[in-house]
Amino acid sequence: MKTLNSGDEAPRFDLKDQNGQNVDFSDFAGKKLFLYFYPKANTSG
Secondary structure, three states, X not given: OOOOOOOOOOOXXXXXXXXXXXXXXXXXXXXXXXXXXXXOOOOOO
């Protein structure tokens, strides 16, 4: 997987949020977006 740098365009995605609702990259067109990923292991998540 490619490492992203600050200012890089986010890769397209389609996934479920914490409430099980589908979220698509296109839902954020024209908006600033902060993505935060973390592994579930060893966290309270």
